[in-house]
Amino acid sequence: SQTIHQWPxxxxxxxGSPLSLECTVEGTSNPNLYWYRQAAGRGLQxxxxxxxxxxxxxxxxxxxxxxxxQDRQFxxxxxxxxxxxxxxxxxxxxPKRGRNEQFFGPGTRLTVL
Amino acid sequence: GEDxxxxxxxxxxxxxxxxxxCTYTDSSSTYLYWYKQEPGAGLQLLTxxxxxxxxxxxxxxxxxxxxxxxxxxxxxxxxQTGDSAIYFCAETVSGYSTLxxxxxxxxLVSP
Numbered sequence: 001s002q003t004i005h006q007w008p009x010x011x012x013x014x015x016g017s018p019l020s021l022e023c024t025v026e027g028t029s030n031p032n033l034y035w036y037r038q039a040a041g042r043g044l045q046x047x048x049x050x051x052x053x054x055x056x057x058x059x060x061x062x063x064x065x066x067x068x069x070q071d072r073q074f075x076x077x078x079x080x081x082x083x084x085x086x087x088x089x090x091x092x093x094x095p096k097r098g099r100n101e102q103f104f105g106p107g108t109r110l111t112v113l
Numbered sequence: 114g115e116d117x118x119x120x121x122x123x124x125x126x127x128x129x130x131x132x133x134x135c136t137y138t139d140s141s142s143t144y145l146y147w148y149k150q151e152p153g154a155g156l157q158l159l160t161x162x163x164x165x166x167x168x169x170x171x172x173x174x175x176x177x178x179x180x181x182x183x184x185x186x187x188x189x190x191x192x193q194t195g196d197s198a199i200y201f202c203a204e205t206v207s208g209y210s211t212l213x214x215x216x217x218x219x220x221l222v223s224p
Contacts, residue, residue, distance in 0.1 A: 032210050042199060043216040044156075051210055090155055099144050099163075100205040102212055104155035 002027035006091050006105040013112055019064075019078040021108050023091030026072065031093040033074040034102060035066055038088040050074060051096075086112045119202055119215035126223055131192045133218045135185040135202030143207040145178060147187045150199045150217070159187075159200075189220075197222045 003026045013019060025031055035047040046059045048066035056066050063082060067075045074091060088109050092102040117137045125131045137145070143164050148156040162169045162176045162185070169176045175188040189196055199217040 034211075042219075044201070044214045046211060049210060092156075094210075099161060100207070100209065100212065101144070101146060101158055101161060102156075103158065104148075106155045107153075109153070 002093070002103065004091060004093055004103060004105040006089075006108050008108060009106065010109045011111070013081050013110065015083055015112055016080050019076070019081050019085070019110070021076040021089055021091075021110075023074040023076075023105055024072055025093045028093070028095065029071060030096060031072065032096060033068060034092040034094070035074065035076050036090040036092065038090060038107075040087075044090070047076070081112045083112050086110055117202055117204055117213050117215040119200075119218045121216070122219050122221070124221045124223065125192050127192060127194055129192055131187075131189040131196070131220055131222075133187045133189075133200050133202075133220065135187075135215055137183050137185065137202070137204050137213070139204060139206060139213070140183065141206045142183075142204040144205050145176075145185050146203040146205075146212070147174075147176065148201040148203060148214075150201065152198075156201060192220075192222050194222045194224060196220060 005024050034049045036044045049057050050068045064078050088107050090107045091105040094102045119135050146161045147159045149159050150156045160171050162178050167178050173190045177186045199219050201217045202215040203212040205212045
């Protein structure tokens with residue numbers, strides 16, 4: 001069966017520090033991968049998605065970036081965090097064929113102080 | 114752009130039925146989904162419905178789709194306190210890589 005991992009689970013970082021969040025998927029190959037941010041207001045904001053290694057689509061211009069160095073690894077980064085980057089970051093994967101349903105990881109709670 | 118709307122909050126008593134509603138604008142929607150998010154956790158796929166169906170039942174969950182009105186609902190029978198969570202409606206078009214999510218409905222079940 002497929003599983004998706006995110007780490008760390010929680011993170012507290014000072015303003016201006018760098019960020020690296022990691023997501024890995026097991027039990028499938030060539031998935032589509034997604035990064036979302038969920039702010040306190042609850043809605044999901046799609047940040048990036050990737051249909052293959054090295055292929056990244058950015059949905060929202062900001063100080064975050066994403067990379068996909070391996071088939072089942074998706075990394076969210078920032079060189080300098082802002083207070084507004086605080087939130088709950090969710091990674092998801094979907095199979096390329098079928099119903100497009102997405103399966104979510106457990107999330108990373110990021111607090112920028 | 115395409116949009117998915119949900120009411121923000123629903124409160125019910127344990128044992129009652131809950132009905133969470135969703136409207137969407139994309140007439141090309143192929144699949145529609147319901148996700149559940151418990152506090153501090155990721156989203157869990159509950160169920161989906163294909164656009165050529167008008168109803169789907171899965172144990173305590175019943176999904177109704179009115180394609181003409183672009184209205185989707187999720188009915189939870191015999192609601193339990195463990196059903197308290199945020200419920201997200203989402204839609205996609207076949208061939209697209211992304212989903213469009215509503216902002217979520219917070220369901221509070223009181224004993």
